[in-house]
Structure formats: C-alpha cells, structure tokens
Amino acid sequence: MAAGLQFSGVKTLCPVSLRGGGSSCCLPVRSQRLHFASSVASVAEFTNASVRSCCRSRVLRVSCDGRVVDVLDKKETKNQSFGEAESQLTCVMKFGGSSVASAERMREVAELILSFPNERPVIVLSAMGKTTNKLLLAGEKAVSCGVTNASSIDELSFIKELHLRTVKELGIDKSTVTPHLEELEQLLKGIAMMKELTLRTKDYLVSFGECMSTRIFAAYLNKIGVKARQYDAFEVGIITTDDFTNADILEATYPAVAKRLLGDWDFDPAIPIVTGFLGKGWRSCAVTTLGRGGSDLTATAIGKALGLREIQVWKDVDGVLTCDPNIYPRAEPVPYLTFDEAAELAYFGAQVLHPQSMRPAREGDIPVRVKNSYNPEAPGTLITRARDMSKAVLTSIVLKRNITMLDIVSTRMLGQYGFLAKVFSIFEDLGISVDVVATSEVSISLTLDPSKLWSRELIQQASELDHVVEELEKVAVVNLLQHRSIISLIGNVQRSSLILEKAFSVLRTNGVNVQMISQGASKVNISLVVNDNEAEQCVRALHSAFFE
Ligand SMILES: Nc1ncnc2c1ncn2[C@@H]1O[C@H](COP(=O)(O)OP(=O)(O)O)[C@@H](O)[C@H]1O
Numbered sequence: 001m002a003a004g005l006q007f008s009g010v011k012t013l014c015p016v017s018l019r020g021g022g023s024s025c026c027l028p029v030r031s032q033r034l035h036f037a038s039s040v041a042s043v044a045e046f047t048n049a050s051v052r053s054c055c056r057s058r059v060l061r062v063s064c065d066g067r068v069v070d071v072l073d074k075k076e077t078k079n080q081s082f083g084e085a086e087s088q089l090t091c092v093m094k095f096g097g098s099s100v101a102s103a104e105r106m107r108e109v110a111e112l113i114l115s116f117p118n119e120r121p122v123i124v125l126s127a128m129g130k131t132t133n134k135l136l137l138a139g140e141k142a143v144s145c146g147v148t149n150a151s152s153i154d155e156l157s158f159i160k161e162l163h164l165r166t167v168k169e170l171g172i173d174k175s176t177v178t179p180h181l182e183e184l185e186q187l188l189k190g191i192a193m194m195k196e197l198t199l200r201t202k203d204y205l206v207s208f209g210e211c212m213s214t215r216i217f218a219a220y221l222n223k224i225g226v227k228a229r230q231y232d233a234f235e236v237g238i239i240t241t242d243d244f245t246n247a248d249i250l251e252a253t254y255p256a257v258a259k260r261l262l263g264d265w266d267f268d269p270a271i272p273i274v275t276g277f278l279g280k281g282w283r284s285c286a287v288t289t290l291g292r293g294g295s296d297l298t299a300t301a302i303g304k305a306l307g308l309r310e311i312q313v314w315k316d317v318d319g320v321l322t323c324d325p326n327i328y329p330r331a332e333p334v335p336y337l338t339f340d341e342a343a344e345l346a347y348f349g350a351q352v353l354h355p356q357s358m359r360p361a362r363e364g365d366i367p368v369r370v371k372n373s374y375n376p377e378a379p380g381t382l383i384t385r386a387r388d389m390s391k392a393v394l395t396s397i398v399l400k401r402n403i404t405m406l407d408i409v410s411t412r413m414l415g416q417y418g419f420l421a422k423v424f425s426i427f428e429d430l431g432i433s434v435d436v437v438a439t440s441e442v443s444i445s446l447t448l449d450p451s452k453l454w455s456r457e458l459i460q461q462a463s464e465l466d467h468v469v470e471e472l473e474k475v476a477v478v479n480l481l482q483h484r485s486i487i488s489l490i491g492n493v494q495r496s497s498l499i500l501e502k503a504f505s506v507l508r509t510n511g512v513n514v515q516m517i518s519q520g521a522s523k524v525n526i527s528l529v530v531n532d533n534e535a536e537q538c539v540r541a542l543h544s545a546f547f548e
C-alpha cells in the first residue's frame with residue numbers, strides 16, 4: 001500500500017502534539033483526542049488525528065491508554081511510517097460512472113488511487129454505471145404504474161441487485177446501502193401515489209445513485225485499511241441555485257467546502273469521498289443536481305475551493321479525443337487543451353466534460369487532467385490556461401445534434417439596432433438561450449440551446465417554440481428549421497482561413513451544403529450548421545482530412 005495513504009496502519013504509540021513544550025491554547029482539543037483514543041481504542045484513528053499536529057514543534061508519544069511515553073522533536077517524527085500525512089490534501093480525483101460500475105471496477109479504482117503514494121486526494125464519485133438513467137426511468141414508470149406495482153419496477157430491481165451484489169463482492173456490510181435502497185423504494189411508492197414527478201423530486205430520486213456509490217467505496221477503502229470518510233455534497237457545502245436538474249454552483253460553496261473538508265482533515269485525516277453531481281438549493285435547502293455529467297463540475301469546484309494542485313477526471317477513454325469515438329472509433333487523444341478550448345468543446349456537445357466544469361478550474365487556475373481509469377498508463381489530456389499554439393490547427397471536432405435553427409428576416413418596421421434588440425429581448429423574456437448567431441443588416445440566423453429546451457417537458461418545448469415564433473413574427477418573417485446539427489471545429493482560429501479552406505473542400509466533395517457559419521467572438525471555435533442526416537458523415541470526412 002502507498003506510504004502517503006497509509007492512514008490506518010496500526011501503531012502501538014500515538015503521537016500527540018505539544019506546542020512550545022507544553023503550554024498551549026489547543027489543550028482542549030488534545031484532551032478530546034486523548035479521550036477519543038482511549039475510549040474508542042482506535043489507535044489508528046487517533047494516530048491520524050494527531051498527525052497534523054506534528055508540524056508543531058514537539059510531539060508526545062502516548063500509549064493507547066493515554067500514558068505519556070516520551071517526547072520527540074519534530075524532525076524525529078517527520079519520517080514515521082505515516083510518511084507525509086502531515087501535508088494537506090493535494091488533488092481531486094473524479095471517477096465517472098463507467099469507472100465505478102462494479103465491485104471489480106471499485107477494486108481497480110482503489111488500487112489506482114493507492115498507486116499514487118504522494119497524493120492525498122479528495123475523491124469525487126458518480127453513481128455506479130448507468131444507475132442515474134435507471135433511476136430516472138424508474139421514476140417515470142412510477143408515475144403511471146400504481147402504488148402496488150412500484151416495488152416491482154424492473155429498474156428498481158436492477159439497482160437493488162447491482163448495489164447488493166457489489167457490497168457482497170467487496171465484502172462489506174449490507175447495511176452500507178440497505179437504508180438507501182429501502183428509502184428509494186418508499187420514494188417510488190410516493191411518486192406512484194402522487195402520480196407526478198416534479199423536477200425537485202427527480203433530483204432527490206437520482207441522488208440515491210451517488211449517495212450509495214460513495215458509501216460503498218468509502219466502506220471498501222476502510223475495509224482494506226485506507227482511512228476514508230464519506231460526504232454527501234449537499235451536507236458538505238455545495239450550495240446551488242434552486243434550478244432543479246440543472247442547478248448552478250454559487251460562490252458561497254467555495255469557503256463552505258474548504259472549511260468543512262480542510263477542517264475535518266486537519267482534525268482527523270481521512271480520504272474524503274464526496275458525491276458528485278449533487279448540491280443543496282440555497283433557498284429550498286433541497287437536493288439539487290448540476291445537470292447530466294455534473295460530477296466533473298463537482299470535482300473542479302472542490303479543486304478550486306481547496307486550492308489544490310491538480311484536478312484529475314478519470315473516464316473510460318484515453319482523454320479528450322479528436323472527436324466522439326462513437327461517431328468515429330479511430331479518434332485520437334488530444335494531449336493538451338486550454339480551458340477555453342475544453343469549455344467550448346464541452347459546451348458544443350462533447351459528452352466527455354460537463355459544459356460548466358472548466359469555469360472553477362479556470363478561476364482557480366488549476367490544471368485539469370483527463371485520464372482513462374481502464375488504461376492509467378495513457379498520458380491523457382492536460383487542460384491548462386495556456387498552451388503552445390504555434391503548431392496547432394484543429395484540435396477536435398464536436399457534433400451537437402437535433403438543434404433548432406431560426407431564420408429571422410426583418411420586416412423593416414424597426415431600424416437595425418431596434419431589430420436586433422427586439423429579437424434578443426424576446427429570447428430573454430422567454431428564458432431561452434441562443435447558441436450560434438449570424439447576422440446581416442436585416443436578418444438573423446440563430447440556433448437555440450437544446451440543453452435548455454431538453455430540460456423541459458416535450459409538450460412545453462413545442463408550445464415554447466410556437467410562442468417564440470409568434471412573438472418574432474410581430475417584427476419579422478420567421479422560418480423555423482428543425483433537425484439540424486452544429487459541427488464545431490475547435491482549434492486555432494488564428495488559422496481560420498486554413499481551417500475553412502480545408503473544411504469547405506471536404507464538405508463540397510461530400511455534397512454537403514452549410515446552412516450557417518459562425519466564428520463569433522470565440523477564438524477557438526468555428527461552428528457550421530448542417531442537416532442532421534448529413535452530420536455524422538461530415539464529421540468522419542472532416543476527421544480524415546484534418547487528422548489522418
Ligand atoms: N471528444 C470526445 N472525447 C472523449 N470522449 C468523448 C468525446 N465525445 C464524446 N465522448 C464520450 O464521452 C464518454 C466519456 O464521458 P462520460 O460518459 O461522461 O464519462 P464518465 O461517466 O466516466 O464521467 C466517452 O466514453 C465517449 O464515448
């Protein structure tokens with residue numbers, strides 16, 4: 001086992017600090033620790049609790065029953081077998097659902113963490129495998145299945161079986177998850193009784209996934225002798241807006257999380273195992289979620305809150321790739337990205353990173369490393385503030401499908417300023433985000449952010465679109481075009497002529513007509529809008545031209 005993580009190696013002696021050889025304002029704390037050590041008889045825990053104190057000038061060696069045995073100076077204690085445990089937490093390691101999908105995967109992840117002896121990580125976990133999808137499906141079925149059938153929803157049985165099998169295979173107590181599984185069943189019965197699934201309930205429902213995966217993993221680490229402590233994000237200070245299913249992290253999160261995690265670590269070091277994806281609404285105090293894939297954002301937010309050296313995001317691919325491997329399996333890892341490139345890539349649809357996840361990393365200037373938990377040897381992708389762009393042309397190609405495009409042509413009742421202002425005020429009033437925009441003096445073409453629309457019910461989406469068109473038709477002729485895709489070319493826009501020349505040559509060869517193009521203010525992205533049914537073929541052809 002890695003020396004830096006050898007938190008619970010049993011010792012016969014327990015060092016306790018004395019500041020300045022005895023007089024100290026932290027006596028109450030020390031006596032509390034002494035009491036804890038002797039009453040609980042957990043030498044290891046007590047040892048860990050006092051490790052932080054070693055940075056003070058002198059250390060008392062105390063036997064398990066609390067007797068002082070001898071006094072050491074700081075230098076002497078430095079190389080005890082708990083190694084560098086006196087240091088602070090060093091990095092965040094986030095493992096996605098695919099990395100913790102089974103007992104075997106959890107074992108491998110534990111080994112992986114222990115293979116970094118110099119790290120003292122905060123671990124952020126997603127729900128096991130496809131648990132979140134199953135929970136959402138279970139909730140939808142519960143709405144119409146009737147209370148008596150709620151217990152036999154297939155997805156509930158699947159989730160129970162997966163989690164119970166995992167605890168069994170890891171050799172940990174069933175009670176680690178049974179209370180949650182029972183409560184989950186009750187919740188589904190409640191949904192069945194009410195015959196409705198509100199966004200707030202949806203968030204509470206999906207939270208069971210992360211709450212269980214983290215409890216299992218923390219219990220397993222403790223079982224193998226690595227001291228770990230489980231935290232629910234909504235208890236640890238991740239404070240969000242009350243936008244259920246798509247909440248934003250609020251500034252108050254950073255000091256709150258730092259206080260809690262560093263405080264606990266200081267008092268009693270144990271690897272924090274934190275639920276990704278979840279937060280606590282600041283008004284409602286209810287459980288919120290950060291949008292699908294939100295554990296990446298939890299990881300970067302914690303990295304920023306604690307000012308850590310690095311944020312590692314462990315996936316099932318060798319880093320950020322040159323395009324979605326599901327579209328083109330020969331996609332290659334991208335070794336370096338800037339925060340701006342990664343943010344743009346995520347925003348324009350690359351599932352590999354949560355769209356908002358780069359924000360805290362950029363604000364804290366903390367490098368993000370995307371790695372493969374199935375292939376830890378692969379170098380992965382390093383994301384930093386800046387990188388050498390001298391040779392960079394195209395970095396990655398991203399596809400966002402099924403978007404809606406609007407062609408809006410002014411009826412010239414308003415001047416140009418008035419026209420643009422009116423159009424955008426309509427979107428503002430309706431709370432609809434716009435993705436890509438191209439304007440001329442009398443017309444605007446734009447695409448609507450599908451993630452904002454997706455978070456609403458289908459019927460609501462349709463009527464919202466009708467309403468948008470109705471409002472716009474007061475000042476313009478509107479053409480609503482659906483089933484379009486945005487292909488985003490992420491790279492060095494300083495070389496846009498080269499990129500466009502090559503891209504248009506490929507598209508012309510493939511007989512594809514580009515319906516809109518936008519380079520916009522972004523220095524890293526050129527967006528092209530094409531028909532949905534041509535999009536994948538375009539991405540493959542562009543990939544061949546730029547990367548092979
Ligand atoms: N450009 C891309 N680079 C890497 N992976 C991508 C890209 N676009 C889409 N993906 C998909 O994203 C997946 C990883 O993201 P995600 O499923 O959220 O991982 P995790 O659940 O481990 O956090 C990959 O398995 C891959 O299929």
Ligand SMILES: N[C@@H](CC(=O)OP(=O)(O)O)C(=O)O
Pocket residue numbers: 095096097098126127132133209276277291292293294295296
């Ligand atoms: N479990 C959540 C949050 C998450 O981040 O998952 P993953 O890391 O597996 O993408 C989801 O499926 O959306």
